[in-house]
Amino acid sequence: MKCILIYSGGLDSTVLLYHLIDARHEVLALSIDYGQRHRKELRSATAICRRLGVKHRIADLTTLTPLLAGSSLTSPEVKVPEGHYAEDNMKATVVPNRNMILLSVATGWAISVKADAVAYAAHAGDHAIYPDCRQEFTDAMEKAIALADWHSVRLERPFVTWTKADIARRAAELKVPVEQTWSCYQGDEVHCGRCGTCIERREAFYLANVSDPTPYAPNAPSVEELVANDWKLTA
Amino acid sequence: MKCILIYSGGLDSTVLLYHLIDARHEVLALSIDYGQRHRKELRSATAICRRLGVKHRIADLTTLTPLLAGSSLTSPEVKVPEGHYAEDNMKATVVPNRNMILLSVATGWAISVKADAVAYAAHAGDHAIYPDCRQEFTDAMEKAIALADWHSVRLERPFVTWTKADIARRAAELKVPVEQTWSCYQGDEVHCGRCGTCIERREAFYLANVSDPTPYAPNAPSVEELVANDWKLTA
Numbered sequence: 079m080k081c082i083l084i085y086s087g088g089l090d091s092t093v094l095l096y097h098l099i100d101a102r103h104e105v106l107a108l109s110i111d112y113g114q115r116h117r118k119e120l121r122s123a124t125a126i127c128r129r130l131g132v133k134h135r136i137a138d139l140t141t142l143t144p145l146l147a148g149s150s151l152t153s154p155e156v157k158v159p160e161g162h163y164a165e166d167n168m169k170a171t172v173v174p175n176r177n178m179i180l181l182s183v184a185t186g187w188a189i190s191v192k193a194d195a196v197a198y199a200a201h202a203g204d205h206a207i208y209p210d211c212r213q214e215f216t217d218a219m220e221k222a223i224a225l226a227d228w229h230s231v232r233l234e235r236p237f238v239t240w241t242k243a244d245i246a247r248r249a250a251e252l253k254v255p256v257e258q259t260w261s262c263y264q265g266d267e268v269h270c271g272r273c274g275t276c277i278e279r280r281e282a283f284y285l286a287n288v289s290d291p292t293p294y295a296p297n298a299p300s301v302e303e304l305v306a307n308d309w310k311l312t313a
Numbered sequence: 314m315k316c317i318l319i320y321s322g323g324l325d326s327t328v329l330l331y332h333l334i335d336a337r338h339e340v341l342a343l344s345i346d347y348g349q350r351h352r353k354e355l356r357s358a359t360a361i362c363r364r365l366g367v368k369h370r371i372a373d374l375t376t377l378t379p380l381l382a383g384s385s386l387t388s389p390e391v392k393v394p395e396g397h398y399a400e401d402n403m404k405a406t407v408v409p410n411r412n413m414i415l416l417s418v419a420t421g422w423a424i425s426v427k428a429d430a431v432a433y434a435a436h437a438g439d440h441a442i443y444p445d446c447r448q449e450f451t452d453a454m455e456k457a458i459a460l461a462d463w464h465s466v467r468l469e470r471p472f473v474t475w476t477k478a479d480i481a482r483r484a485a486e487l488k489v490p491v492e493q494t495w496s497c498y499q500g501d502e503v504h505c506g507r508c509g510t511c512i513e514r515r516e517a518f519y520l521a522n523v524s525d526p527t528p529y530a531p532n533a534p535s536v537e538e539l540v541a542n543d544w545k546l547t548a
Contacts (some may be wrong), residue, residue: 135380137377137380138376141376144370145370145421145425173421174420174422174462175417175424175461176425178416178417178421178461178463179417179421180416181413181415182410182416183410183414185409185410185413186377186381186408186410189409189410190381190382190409209460209461210460210462215457215460215461218454218457219457221456223413225444225449225453226444226450227410262475
């Protein structure tokens with residue numbers, strides 16, 4: 079099939095990119111610049127697509143930032159929370175309606191190039207703090223996407239039943255250049271090793287029993303400390 | 314209620330703006346610049362909102378134009394078709410997935426300002442040549458929008474059972490400054506009076522038996538000629 083991959087440059091969507099190419103699908107990668115603090119992920123996306131010879135477009139939606147205010151991912155004045163994903167502190171990382179906006183733009187591109195599907199790297203660990211990660215939301219979007227044009231576009235989520243550890247394991251199998259992907263919400267020189275997405279990434283490699291080649295900041299807690307604290311930060 | 318109105322500056326959405334204000338709702342108006350040839354509608358939207366003291370934002374999505382290529386509304390090399398809406402020639406005016414993109418951005422803004430609803434001026438005459446005007450599409454979007462955030466946003470379409478003539482009649486009742494609205498797909502100095510949306514607009518005022526204050530181009534056929542030709546162009 080020919081598909082548009084919603085491609086952040088993070089671990090999950092990079093593994094999905096390799097996974098789809100491994101299955102001999104034709105992939106066009108779409109990244110969205112929505113003014114995220116961790117814009118480094120866009121550079122990762124570009125570098126990895128160039129390496130693979132995959133057609134890559136970055137849709138610039140930064141002009142929407144004033145409309146979609148209030149998330150720590152786009153507003154410099156809101157602090158990125160540290161620690162494990164949890165109802166309370168991670169709500170600040172919600173960008174209003176991000177998934178619907180991403181899917182609508184990807185579907186527009188899919189219709190325009192007559193692609194069969196839009197793919198994205200939703201997985202079983204996706205967090206209930208994000209309302210637009212709920213199954214009912216995705217079911218409704220899947221239906222809307224199929225009806226958006228006469229030529230019906232499918233919504234593909236090959237990892238939807240996988241844990242993040244399954245994805246880390248697949249990364250190793252496919253020799254994905256994990257160290258080139260970017261997850262950290264902080265967007266500093268190296269992964270902070272302390273924010274929700276860093277903790278989740280480190281936990282995945284640990285549970286998969288696969289080595290994690292990601293360089294983390296010197297002040298990040300060690301995996302041993304994190305395991306001892308049940309993946310909570312001591313601080 | 315507090316609602317985000319998807320506001321093009323055309324006849325239908327301007328009448329809806331007046332209609333919602335008449336019912337004492339709080340309205341925030343959202344226009345989208347998607348690189349449409351008829352950008353004059355954005356100037357109409359701005360002027361009318363200023364006149365009414367309505368908060369108005371234009372979301373700049375022109376960077377998406379290369380992704381959404383192929384429509385005569387955004388591609389200067391594709392000719393705007395003339396005549397009545399009909400399967401064959403009007404398909405060139407389809408912008409891939411426009412409605413989903415508009416709704417997703419409007420919903421993002423609604424979530425961000427805690428609005429109760431997103432409103433738009435779909436009406437009974439909306440054309441089956443646009444796949445994303447189908448009822449099943451809207452039903453799926455309505456469900457997705459309600460699930461996009463914990464705070465549920467409604468999709469309001471007060472004109473969905475109205476004909477365009479009903480809208481023209483309501484325009485007269487509410488003293489809407491019809492001559493300030495912009496419908497024409499050509500985007501010249503005055504309405505061309507010959508493209509699908511001009512013909513539809515003229516037909517609506519004729520059927521509503523309401524005078525149409527819109528100035529049309531000198532070479533446009535007269536209403537009498539159009540009526541005699543069953544609203545088809547002689548040319």
